[in-house]
Amino acid sequence: MAPTSAPTSSAATDVSDDLTQSRLGAMTYDPAPESAAIVTFRDAYGLFIDGRFTDPSSHDSFATINPATETVLARVALASASDVDVAVKAARRAYETTWSKLSGAQRAKYLYRIARLIQERSRELAVAETLDNGKPIRESRDVDVPLAAAHFFYYAGWADKLEFAGYGAKPTALGVAGQIIPWNFPLLMAAWKLAPALAAGNTCVLKPAETTPLTALLLAEILQQADLPPGVVNIITGDGTTGSALVDHPGVDKIAFTGSTEVGRLIQERVAASHKGLTLELGGKGANIVFEDAPVDEMIEGIIDGIFFNQGHVCCAGSRLLVQESIADDVLRRLVRRVDQLRVGDPLDKNTDVGAINSAAQLARINELAAYGEHEGATRYTSTCVLPDKGYWFAPTVFADVAQSHRIAREEIFGPVLSVLTFRTPDEAVAKANNTKYGLACGVWSEKGSRTLWVAQRLRAGVIWANTYNRFDPTSPFGGVRESGFGREGGRHGLEAYLDVH
Amino acid sequence: MSRVSTAPLRLVTRDDRAVQLPSNSSLPSIESEAQLRGLLGALSGVDAVGAEARAAKLATRSLKKSTKLAALDLAISMVDLTTLEGADTPGRVTSLCAKALHPDANAPEVPSVAAVCVYPDLVAHARTVLGASTVKVAAVATAFPSGRASMAVKVLDVKEALDAGADEIDMVIDRGAFLAGRYGQVFDEVVAIKELCGATHLKVILEVGELKTYDNVRRASWLAMLAGADFIKTSTGKVGVSATLPTALVMLESVRDFAEATGLRVGVKVAGGIRSAKDALRYLVVVNETAGSSWLTPDGFRFGASSLLNDLLMQRLKQHRGAYVRPDEFSGD
Numbered sequence: 006m007a008p009t010s011a012p013t014s015s016a017a018t019d020v021s022d023d024l025t026q027s028r029l030g031a032m033t034y035d036p037a038p039e040s041a042a043i044v045t046f047r048d049a050y051g052l053f054i055d056g057r058f059t060d061p062s063s064h065d066s067f068a069t070i071n072p073a074t075e076t077v078l079a080r081v082a083l084a085s086a087s088d089v090d091v092a093v094k095a096a097r098r099a100y101e102t103t104w105s106k107l108s109g110a111q112r113a114k115y116l117y118r119i120a121r122l123i124q125e126r127s128r129e130l131a132v133a134e135t136l137d138n139g140k141p142i143r144e145s146r147d148v149d150v151p152l153a154a155a156h157f158f159y160y161a162g163w164a165d166k167l168e169f170a171g172y173g174a175k176p177t178a179l180g181v182a183g184q185i186i187p188w189n190f191p192l193l194m195a196a197w198k199l200a201p202a203l204a205a206g207n208t209c210v211l212k213p214a215e216t217t218p219l220t221a222l223l224l225a226e227i228l229q230q231a232d233l234p235p236g237v238v239n240i241i242t243g244d245g246t247t248g249s250a251l252v253d254h255p256g257v258d259k260i261a262f263t264g265s266t267e268v269g270r271l272i273q274e275r276v277a278a279s280h281k282g283l284t285l286e287l288g289g290k291g292a293n294i295v296f297e298d299a300p301v302d303e304m305i306e307g308i309i310d311g312i313f314f315n316q317g318h319v320c321c322a323g324s325r326l327l328v329q330e331s332i333a334d335d336v337l338r339r340l341v342r343r344v345d346q347l348r349v350g351d352p353l354d355k356n357t358d359v360g361a362i363n364s365a366a367q368l369a370r371i372n373e374l375a376a377y378g379e380h381e382g383a384t385r386y387t388s389t390c391v392l393p394d395k396g397y398w399f400a401p402t403v404f405a406d407v408a409q410s411h412r413i414a415r416e417e418i419f420g421p422v423l424s425v426l427t428f429r430t431p432d433e434a435v436a437k438a439n440n441t442k443y444g445l446a447c448g449v450w451s452e453k454g455s456r457t458l459w460v461a462q463r464l465r466a467g468v469i470w471a472n473t474y475n476r477f478d479p480t481s482p483f484g485g486v487r488e489s490g491f492g493r494e495g496g497r498h499g500l501e502a503y504l505d506v507h
Numbered sequence: 508m509s510r511v512s513t514a515p516l517r518l519v520t521r522d523d524r525a526v527q528l529p530s531n532s533s534l535p536s537i538e539s540e541a542q543l544r545g546l547l548g549a550l551s552g553v554d555a556v557g558a559e560a561r562a563a564k565l566a567t568r569s570l571k572k573s574t575k576l577a578a579l580d581l582a583i584s585m586v587d588l589t590t591l592e593g594a595d596t597p598g599r600v601t602s603l604c605a606k607a608l609h610p611d612a613n614a615p616e617v618p619s620v621a622a623v624c625v626y627p628d629l630v631a632h633a634r635t636v637l638g639a640s641t642v643k644v645a646a647v648a649t650a651f652p653s654g655r656a657s658m659a660v661k662v663l664d665v666k667e668a669l670d671a672g673a674d675e676i677d678m679v680i681d682r683g684a685f686l687a688g689r690y691g692q693v694f695d696e697v698v699a700i701k702e703l704c705g706a707t708h709l710k711v712i713l714e715v716g717e718l719k720t721y722d723n724v725r726r727a728s729w730l731a732m733l734a735g736a737d738f739i740k741t742s743t744g745k746v747g748v749s750a751t752l753p754t755a756l757v758m759l760e761s762v763r764d765f766a767e768a769t770g771l772r773v774g775v776k777v778a779g780g781i782r783s784a785k786d787a788l789r790y791l792v793v794v795n796e797t798a799g800s801s802w803l804t805p806d807g808f809r810f811g812a813s814s815l816l817n818d819l820l821m822q823r824l825k826q827h828r829g830a831y832v833r834p835d836e837f838s839g840d
Contacts, residue, residue, distance in 0.1 A: 032578060032795045032803055037569035143567060302760050303557025346796060355569040452552040472554045 034348075037355045039142045044133045046079040046219060052088055052242065053225035055095040056235025061088045067244070069218055072139035073352050073361040073396040081218045084241040086250040089210070092239040093256040096181040096208040099236030104208050105178065109165030116161035116203060118231040123154040123196075126227065130220055134192055135352045137219040139361030139397070140315050142353050152477055153196035156495075159479035160204035163500060167205065170497050176504040178206030179282055180258035183251040185272075186221075187264045188214035188363050189318040189419075195221050197494045198261055199238060200479075205503035207259070210239045212251055214264075216364050218242040249275075257281060261502060263320070266417075266443075266488050284492025284502045286320065286484055288417040289445030292438035293323035293474060294460060296431075297332045299450035300472065305339050308423070311448060311474035313347060313359055313401050317421040318367070320489070321446035323474050325407075325414060327434050330427040337405055337425060341386045344401050349390040359421060362397040371399050371420035378404045378413040383424070409440055417443070431456060435463045445489035448474040467493075534769055537733060540691035547690060550729055553721035553757055562753040568792045575788070579823045580618055581803060582787040583610060586819075587645055587776065587811045589624040591652075591744065597632045600625055604636040606840040611820050613836075620816065621805040622675060626651070627668035634672035643674035645710070649700060652714075652743035654679040658696065665703050675708040676700065677740060677776075677811075680727065682717045690730060697734035710738035710776055710809075713758075716748030721757045728761035732773045740776035744811065749779020755790055759797040766798075774802070778811025784822040787815060 049066060051058040065083040070076060084092070104112070123130065127150045134145040167176050182202045186194035191213055202209050213221035225240045241247060245268075252260055252275050259282040262272050266287040276283045293311050295304055311323025328336050352360035362368040379385050383404040392398040399420055407414050407424040414424050428434040438447055446468040449457045461469045467485040470476060477483065482498035484490060492502045537543050570578050588607045590599060603623055611617045622643035623633050633644045646668035650656035656664075665676055678700050684692045701709050711731035715724050731739050739758055742749035755777050762773045775798070777790055787810060794808050802808050817837045825831050 032574065032581075032791065032800055034568070034570060035572040035574040037571045147567065298552070300554035300557065301551035302757075303554040303561065306557060306561050355567070452554075473557060473560075 034356050036351070038351060038353045039132055039135075039146075039355055041132055041136060041353060044129045044136070044223075046133070049080040050082060050218070050222045050242065052082050052084050052092065053222065053228075053238075053240040054088075054092045054236075055099075055239065056229065056233070058225070061085060062091075063088075067215070069137060069216060071136050071396075072216075072363050073393070075395055075397075078136055078219060081222070081242040084212075084243040084247045084250075086246075088241060089247060089250040089254055090256075092210045092241050093181060093183070093251075093254050095236035096210050096239055097256055099234060100178075100180055100208040103234040104237050105206060109167060109206075112203060112206065113161045113164035115231055115233050116157050116164060116200060119227060119233070120154045120157035120161060122227045122230055123150065123157065123224075126223070127151070127154070130192060130223060132353070133223055134220050135360070137217050138188065138191060139352050139363050140318075141357040141360045142355055143357065144315060148477075149190055149193045152479070153193045156193075156196040156200045156479045160200035160499075163201075163497075164204040167500065167504070170500050170504075172501060172504050172506045176205075176506065179503060179505055180207060181256060182207045182209045182259040182261060182503060183254065183257040184209055184211045185248045185251065185260070185262045185264065186211065186213055187320075188217040189315060189320070191217040192220035192224065194263055195224055198263075201494070201499045202261075202503045203237065205500055207503050208237045210241060210251060210257070212241055212243060212248050215242075215244045252276065259283070259503065261492070262286070266490075269490060282502070284484075284494075285490035286492070286494065287445075287488060287490040288419075289320045289322065289443045289485065289489050290325055290415065290417055290441045291321050291323045291443075291446040291448070291466070292325045292327050292441075292464075293448040294428075294434045294438055294450065295326065295328040295332070295336060296434075296449075296451040296453070296456065297329045298452045300452060301336075301339070303472065304450045305336070305343050307448065307450065307472070307474045308340060309343055309347070312423040313344075313421050314475050316359055316362055316399070318363060318419055319475065321468060321475065321483075322419075323446070323448050324418060324423060325438075326423055326425045327428050327437055328425060329434075330429050333425075333427045337403075340403060340425075344386065344388050344403055345390075347388060347390065347401050349388065349398070349400060350393060359401055362399050362420065365397055367419065368397040368399060371418055371422060374413055374416060374418045374420075375399075375402060375422055378407070378411065378422070378424070381408075381411045381413065383407045383411060383413060409437060415441065431460055435460055439463075439465050442488045444486035446470070446485075534733060534735070534771065537694065543690050543694055543730070543733070546733070547726045547729055550725055553725055555721055558721055558756060559753045562751075562756045562793065565756075565793050565796055566752060566789045568789075570788050570792070576823065576826050578788050578791050579784060579819050579826065582784070582791060582810065583816065583819050583823070584618040584621060585805050585809050586620040586816050587622045587624045587778075587809050588620045588816060589744070589778070589811050589813050591624070591626060591647060595626065595629060597629065600629045600633050601636050602838075602840045604633055604642070606816070606838055607642045608637070608640055610816055611824075611837065614824075617820065617823070621809055624677065624811060627664060627671065627673070630668050630671035630673045643708075644672060645675035645677055646671075646673040647677045647679075647743070649678040649696075651677070651679055651712075652745040654681050655683075658699070661696070662699065662703065665700055669703065669707060673707065675710060676704050677710040677712055679712045679714060679743060680731065682714050685718065685723070685727060685730075690726075693727075694730055694734045697731055697736060701735035708737045709735065710740045711736040712740045712743055712778075714743055714746060715741050715750070715754045716746040721753070724754055724757050725761055728758050729765065732762070732765045732771070736773055738774040738776050738809065740778055740811065742777075742779040744779035750777035750781060752789060752793060756793050756797055759794060759802070762802070763798045772802075772807065774807045774809065776809035776811055781810055781812050782814050782818065784815070784818045787819060
């Protein structure tokens with residue numbers, strides 16, 4: 006923060022005019038693309054059932070594309086209800102004949118193998134994830150893939166220690182888990198679902214998202230490499246009808262779903278009054294609360310990470326910035342300057358900060374809500390970055406002067422759009438942060454620990470970060486309250502979702 | 508030297524500064540130690556985890572092709588080629604100056620370095636060897652590296668360096684006084700040395716390895732800038748921890764904010780332990796993405812180093828030829 010006696014900002018303008026005449030000029034970065042040659046997709050993928058890739062009964066398939074270029078990467082099978090039935094029966098057979106007979110240490114052996122294989126094939130997986138999802142290679146390389154491996158390593162450690170997890174002397178598995186995962190962190194969400202389920206002794210039927218099935222199919226190859234007994238994990242690709250069939254299948258003992266609140270609500274209705282266990286990890290409208298004594302430079306980076314990480318396709322994104330009114334102008338000025346520096350473009354370029362929007366449908370929704378933000382009277386700042394001609398792109402955007410009543414302050418946009426609101430006192434900050442139907446994550450920025458704790462105790466959210474945002478670790482439980490869902494993933498708590506604890 | 512607490516300070520005026528400034532630039536007037544303490548206390552804290560994470564993220568930037576070549580040449584032009592040994596001799600300084608003027612004997616297009624950096628007693632010799640070239644002579648003064656001497660000794664040290672023809676003075680702050688909270692004393696010392704220097708560039712060495720915390724680095728940066736520093740410099744290179752990427756990040760944030768607040772651009776010099784071209788390019792990325800590309804000149808950023816230069820030359824040749832050459836292709840000075 007500048008001293009209070011600082012002169013006006015016009016001085017700064019003069020300085021930049023003066024300095025742009027520097028003789029060596031601006032450093033712009035030449036393209037530094039990661040080679041896509043490391044990964045070879047098959048032309049077409051079948052369903053991974055009982056340890057083998059098999060054709061779907063209907064022979065239906067659909068294309069998965071690279072959202073940055075709109076080119077087709079591969080065709081994948083569309084699993085029908087009868088394919089789901091075959092997969093669930095395979096999982097049941099594997100549970101009864103093999104997996105439930107193994108000791109925890111033996112299950113751990115497979116999980117460790119999978120973790121090591123993910124590490125060995127990390128570059129390939131990172132490139133595949135970036136191609137199929139549109140996220141920057143820096144993130145798939147430094148976040149998604151290492152964390153996926155870390156989850157398998159972490160839960161491998163629990164597999165032979167379940168009696169010490171606090172769920173009774175001899176906790177038992179549920180049986181067959183049906184798992185439906187979203188498109189924003191395809192491989193990582195597969196790891197979040199599979200690792201605790203397998204460690205706890207369940208077998209799985211996993212359904213990846215329609216637009217991002219490829220890393221789950223590479224993971225299927227890894228499961229083969231790891232010699233995982235057939236049927237322990239089955240991966241079935243498809244669309245909403247496939248997921249629906251999995252949810253309704255009577256042979257499934259547990260449904261774990263990560264995705265939108267709308268679909269989560271439907272699933273809960275369908276699972277109600279059945280024997281099935283359910284955990285839901287749904288949407289969010291996370292508040293990042295900034296007090297005037299926050300460490301300013303790190304706070305700006307935290308806001309940026311909070312909303313522009315993974316193009317804002319993050320359920321726990323800090324999509325609402327609540328900033329103390331006394332520093333609001335300074336924070337907004339710094340924020341807009343920083344947003345303009347974000348490098349948007351080719352996701353395979355190692356210097357790209359913000360990649361492509363995952364699908365045309367998602368882009369349409371972001372465009373609609375952003376347009377509504379302007380219509381509601383918020384002040385829009387959009388990055389001046391140049392967007393590529395092909396593919397699905399949205400320039401990082403900040404809305405200032407947002408009111409609690411605006412749609413962009415209430416609805417999950419799931420894109421690189423930040424809504425900035427102000428508050429005057431800690432009470433008001435808490436009230437505004439909690440004034441949402443969601444409750445997944447919040448951030449608190451202050452150098453004063455007592456205030457951070459005071460605020461954190463009053464926030465209704467599953468995850469609260471202090472002086473950071475969007476940090477994930479397999480040892481830490483993650484999940485929401487209210488319309489953000491229930492159940493926890495990660496940590497000791499994540500085992501509860503896959504154990505018979507009643 | 509506790510003028511701050513007793514009487515108003517004489518301010519460093521615009522004309523004393525080496526960089527030509529915009530007409531409406533101004534330094535806040537520091538009238539008392541209490542005011543200075545208030546200014547430094549109002550600075551934002553630094554979250555160490557966040558600062559280190561940001562620096563680590565910037566370190567993953569990948570410079571290729573023409574960007575890499577331009578950055579390597581830029582880094583060469585920013586080197587303060589340094590020898591600060593008890594064993595320094597005029598002969599050693601002569602060969603260092605030759606290297607500074609023409610870093611690669613086989614490639615005349617390679618730019619000269621920014622400066623040679625020596626102890627005050629070797630300034631006159633360096634000045635003679637470098638003649639009318641663009642390479643500056645920088646002298647470490649004020650009882651470098653510890654700064655543990657009376658102000659009279661420090662003043663004399665600087666005067667001798669200036670009289671011998673130094674273009675730039677690298678002074679050390681009194682870290683003991685800073686850590687004891689005697690900010691006024693540290694401020695007065697920098698003001699006094701800047702007055703002696705006049706238009707001669709003053710680099711103020713914070714010795715970040717002894718300040719330890721990023722909060723201290725930010726406060727010391729602002730203190731030095733408020734007192735009239737033309738450059739703030741990380742380290743002497745004589746203590747265990749010298750320049751680090753997150754430290755440079757915090758200092759670059761400070762000079763950026765100072766320029767916004769006052770209209771005055773202060774440069775940053777990182778020194779100590781920077782030996783590889785890869786490290787140097789990482790610093791340039793942090794400069795580019797923190798203070799901005801306008802700091803990417805020898806007036807805005809410097810490397811205090813010796814062995815770094817040959818790695819820059821080797822990587823430069825590798826970019827041109829597509830293969831590495833033997834280290835002995837380059838002179839060892």
